[in-house]
Amino acid sequence: MRMTGDSPLWAKHNVEGTTNPPLTQDIKTDIVIVGGGTTGALTAHYFMKQGMSCVLVEKDKIANQSTAASTAILQYEVDTGLNRLMSLVGEQQAQQTFLFNYQAVMEMSQIVKEINSNCDFAFRPCFLYTQDPRKVDYMADDCKSRQAIGINCELFTSETHQDEFSFNFEAGIYSHYGAAIINPVQFTRDLIEYNIKKGLQVFENTTITDYNLSSTQSVLTTDAGFTITANQVIICTGYDALEWFKHEKPFYTLSRSFAILTKPVEKFHGWKEECIIRDDQEPYTYIRPTLSNSIIIGGEDLAVDNLDGEVANMGDRHPLALQQYHQLLRRIRHMFPEIENIKTDCWFHGLFVDTNDGLPFIGKHPDYPGAYFNLGYGSNGMLYSLIGAKLISQDVAGKNPKELEIFKFNRY
Template identity: 40%
Template sequence: MKLVAGNMLWTNINKIPNQYNYLNESITCDVLVIGGGISGAIAAYYLTKSGVNTVLVDKNIIGYGSTSGSTSILQYEIDTDLHGLISMIGEKKGVKSFELCKEAVYDIEKIINDLEDDCDFSLTECFYYATKASMVSSLKKEFDARKKHGFHVEFLDKKDAQKRFSFPVEGGIYSKFGAAQIDPYRFTHALIAKAVKNKLKVYENTEITNIYPKEEHVLLETKNHFNIQAKKVIIATGYEGRKYIKEKIVHLLRTFTLVTKPVKNFNGWFHQCIIRDNNDPYTYLRITGDKRIIIGGEDEKVGGINSKMSNLSNDDLVSNKKYELLLNRLKSYFPEIKDIAPEYQFSGLFGVTKDGLPYIGEYKDFPNCYFSLGYGANGILYSILGGQLLRDSILGKDRPELELFRFNR
């Protein structure tokens, strides 16, 4: 399956800041992190900051998997609306899930202050809106649920929205807090660079082919026939992590992203906030630090691993049609922005779970192994939660929040 395809934004505008050797000997460690994307980098950062002897491996090079295709929209909002999540898992758990995501946004801000790169991080505001009048009542119900539980939200009716945005809005929820955006590739490398200073060992081009969990440790084999013996293992391999799980825990989609050249103004775009509609599939927009517009959506179900959508090339007619739709939609949203021109176009696999929450924690068939699988639109925030919760578990401090994200929930 093609995790990503196309002309990637982050790996084109950034040089590779650090390269790492491949593993060429057998080693031991306290914790092995498998996966050199943003999830693995966050886990390694938290572990090494706590003094844990940690090794990180990736079968390719750092940050060139799903991380390179992330739009890195950071929002406390979960794909499943709060009122819907409450009906699925109860009020206490639903509200806690939203609160944890909000806290994770500001935890990233704290991490940035500890790194040598600001990673183009910025706090921002966000707007979640309805395109159809028939969907406004559901959005008002969502607004009421968020307001009741202390989230700082404002409801905009059609008239209010016209004063702020140049595209049609029937109603929407405006949030002034709990959102941010970042360059995920720079963030991944900056996290690992900091962790290396805290004695992390990193090996690129080092593929794990076999995992043998045992009572006292985990034995792993690499493609080059070296062994790694670890007391604990964190599997942070994103969508490839599915292969270790017997149950079907995620449905995969392919989402499409278009990035413009830098634009001169943002007329019709209130406070340059993050924007998302409540259609299915939904369209999402953000702005980069160098004033590019990112628009994404047009999701398609992937099907089997050998399906066309699983292995879609970027020059396929389907891909071209999706990018054309996104470009035309963007221009229709902001007719006063005259210099909209596409520069990067790419697609990537995207997973959804039944409740919109990630899978974090132990799995019954893998003793001494933990999973940090941040499936859903809040992948980076879920990785922050995974890094914190798994660090605490490894240090012998299991936290009750793990119950929200456990397997077989």
């Protein structure tokens, strides 16, 4: 199965980062983090803050897998609307999840400042809209539920706000805060560099091939035969981590999501405040600007039903992929007819894991009590990673955060 197409967006649009050597000896550490994407980097950051000795191991290069193919929208609202999430997981847990994500956007901005990262982080409002007149009441109710927990949002309807957008909608929730855009590869590299200066040890081109897990001390073996002995093991291997759960009934669905980056446009006509935009279709379309005046539009997901099939293994120029990119281009031109000359700069795609409730899996799995998992599945992957990093590091420090309950394995 292929994680991404041939050339994920951010891998192409970033100058090569510094490289770190592979592991060439046996070592010991407090914490070993497996996986060098955004999740591994954030997890290392939170543990380093606690003054623990940390090792991060990456089988490839830093931030070269899903992190490089992300459209990198940071958004407090999760795939499942607040009211629906309340009916799935309970009122308190759903509200907590929305607030966690809201705070995580703020926390992300603080980390960007702290590490002085040049990762094009920028706050943006976000707009979730529907074109279905039957869903207007649903939007209005969800908006009220969000306002009730302190989210600064308002209901836009076609009567009140149609003139702010060039595409038609019946209603939508416009959130003034709680969303941002970022360059995920630059952020991840900067975060790792920052922590290397504080003592984090990073080994690239080092694959963990064997895990001898124990709740007191675990031993991990690399492809070159060296060992890492650690008090705690944190698995941040993204979609590769699904291997661990092959023996159980899948608790997730797999799809491939497509995206294009346009060439810079002159003006964002018909696009209020260059906000982040998402519709309520299944699969949904998501749109964001970049700081260099380009547009990223993603969606047109295809289900991955067969791991040996075409969708699971396609490259960038597969006819089916080309069809999805063209559909995205048509869609953006249709939504913004007043923006002149919308042309594709590059396209990319990546594997996407969804969970039944749209929430991630964070914490220990009953079959593997010797390891923590930080698996930010769902479209809020990056914020979930931050939430996971925070909760897991608190748990290791003995604070037993009760919020881990929300994201535990086997919850449905």
